[in-house]
Amino acid sequence: MFSYLISVLAVTSILTWGVVGGSPAASTLYLSQTGTQFSINLPSNSSDVYFYFTSPAFSWVAVGPGTKMAGSLMFIMYSSANGLNVTLSPRIATGNTEPTFAKEIQVEALPGTTINNQSFVLNAVCRNCRSWNGGSLDVTSTTQPWMYAFGPTNDITSDSPSAPLRRHRDYGHFQMDMVQATGEGGVPGPSTSMNGASLIGGVIIDGDKASIIHAVLLAFAFLIMFPFNVALVGFFKTAKLHMWFSGLITIFIIIGFALGIYVSGEYNRSKHFDSAHQIFGFIIIAIFIGVAAMGGFQARQHKAAPATSQPSSNGRREPTKLDSTHKWVGRLLWVLGIVNGGLGLQFSDSPMHTQIIYALVTVALALPLAVVYSCIWRKRKVRQDRDEDRDVVLEAYYATQPKPPY
Numbered sequence: 275m276f277s278y279l280i281s282v283l284a285v286t287s288i289l290t291w292g293v294v295g296g297s298p299a300a301s302t303l304y305l306s307q308t309g310t311q312f313s314i315n316l317p318s319n320s321s322d323v324y325f326y327f328t329s330p331a332f333s334w335v336a337v338g339p340g341t342k343m344a345g346s347l348m349f350i351m352y353s354s355a356n357g358l359n360v361t362l363s364p365r366i367a368t369g370n371t372e373p374t375f376a377k378e379i380q381v382e383a384l385p386g387t388t389i390n391n392q393s394f395v396l397n398a399v400c401r402n403c404r405s406w407n408g409g410s411l412d413v414t415s416t417t418q419p420w421m422y423a424f425g426p427t428n429d430i431t432s433d434s435p436s437a438p439l440r441r442h443r444d445y446g447h448f449q450m451d452m453v454q455a456t457g458e459g460g461v462p463g464p465s466t467s468m469n470g471a472s473l474i475g476g477v478i479i480d481g482d483k484a485s486i487i488h489a490v491l492l493a494f495a496f497l498i499m500f501p502f503n504v505a506l507v508g509f510f511k512t513a514k515l516h517m518w519f520s521g522l523i524t525i526f527i528i529i530g531f532a533l534g535i536y537v538s539g540e541y542n543r544s545k546h547f548d549s550a551h552q553i554f555g556f557i558i559i560a561i562f563i564g565v566a567a568m569g570g571f572q573a574r575q576h577k578a579a580p581a582t583s584q585p586s587s588n589g590r591r592e593p594t595k596l597d598s599t600h601k602w603v604g605r606l607l608w609v610l611g612i613v614n615g616g617l618g619l620q621f622s623d624s625p626m627h628t629q630i631i632y633a634l635v636t637v638a639l640a641l642p643l644a645v646v647y648s649c650i651w652r653k654r655k656v657r658q659d660r661d662e663d664r665d666v667v668l669e670a671y672y673a674t675q676p677k678p679p680y
């Protein structure tokens with residue numbers, strides 16, 4: 275009985291944490307589609323802000339006052355490293371890019387904060403935070419603009435308030451009555467209805483399309499188009515087709531590269547262009563330009579070939595140093611591009627199953643290619659050996675003899 279009384283008292287004190295006297299004044303946003311609730315309380319005797327925020331545990335969930343990201347103070351929550359609690363991160367964005375942790379904001383999670391049934395539950399207080407560097411909360415407004423956003427489905431589990439985020443899966447706008455939220459201070463309680471708040475427009479579906487297209491174009495170019503291009507030369511033995519197809523690959527690579535530069539500006543982890551994936555990417559693009567230039571020179575040499583090149587004993591044009599450099603650097607480029615795709619997936623914190631699928635597709639493509647290459651190589655070796663065994667003097671003698679009449 276005694277222990278029952280203690281637990282009832284403990285639960286009651288958690289639920290009424292921070293409440294001075296009766297229930298706190300509050301305005302509440304409730305999104306029935308996701309079961310997201312954001313309630314705010316502005317104590318009339320201080321400049322603190324109390325809030326209760328609960329939502330399904332997407333990678334991250336955020337709210338912030340204002341109509342646009344730039345200059346807004348955003349309260350972002352995601353899972354702690356052990357997956358049992360909520361990490362609360364106050365951030366400010368300078369534009370439509372990943373917001374940066376604002377360490378000067380004194381916000382703290384209060385008891386009762388947890389992850390329960392795959393949902394974040396946050397009780398919090400933010401001290402002296404009705405104005406911040408770049409903006410403020412209009413406590414006299416009955417229509418203070420606010421915004422919310424949900425992160426994509428991949429996991430973030432981190433205790434760091436600067437954990438890297440990926441762009442929202444969707445976001446939206448709402449307004450709240452700040453006057454109704456002002457009064458008795460304390461964390462508002464759970465609710466499943468709108469009160470002193472209304473949505474402005476519907477939910478806007480978003481996502482980082484540029485990042486996906488960057489990955490698809492470049493991975494497709496290196497994984498599929500590169501080997502296909504080599505196969506084209508092998509099968510049709512014509513440089514023209516190879517040149518046209520290489521032109522197509524160049525278009526894929528230029529667009530993929532441009533999108534990579536654009537996406538780099540969206541995230542704190544990539545805006546300084548100092549990650550292994552990006553540096554490696556630049557090197558690969560430089561080598562690609564080199565290989566393309568070599569191809570161009572080769573094409574010119576091919577045109578001038580009858581006059582300048584030395585035909586081999588079997589009548590074919592003898593490969594030049596440029597030919598074999600183009601071939602070998604091209605092969606190296608292929609391997610580097612594939613490796614960098616894997617680095618890209620790690621860099622963007624892609625789910626493990628995506629990384630495994632990428633590795634499996636790479637192996638599935640590389641194995642048959644290795645078999646085909648070794649067959650071609652062995653065939654060439656046999657032909658070379660046969661050519662070397664030919665008695666050139668004897669052949670020259672036979673060439674001078676009259677042809678038999680039959």
Ligand code: HEM
Nearest residue numbers: 336337342343348370371372421422423439440441445540
């Ligand atoms: C990695 C983090 C984030 C990135 C890269 C990002 C990027 C962007 C981009 C590019 C847009 C423009 C979309 C368009 O015009 O189609 C945008 C809009 C928006 N974002 Fe974010 N965002 C991030 C985090 C957040 C967070 C934490 C919130 C918090 C509520 C938020 C709220 C909004 C809102 C309300 C808009 C529409 C209004 C505006 O254009 O500012 N974003 N975001």
Ligand code: HEM
Nearest residue numbers: 485489492534535538544552555556611615618619622624
């Ligand atoms: C061989 C060249 C490259 C390949 C094959 C490649 C491939 C990839 C792949 C597969 C991803 C994962 C995307 C995702 O999970 O959504 C990625 C991410 C990324 N790449 Fe590249 N990439 C290359 C070059 C570059 C270059 C040159 C840059 C910029 C300088 C760049 C910037 C980025 C950035 C910033 C991300 C992270 C995006 C995010 O976090 O959502 N990449 N890349």
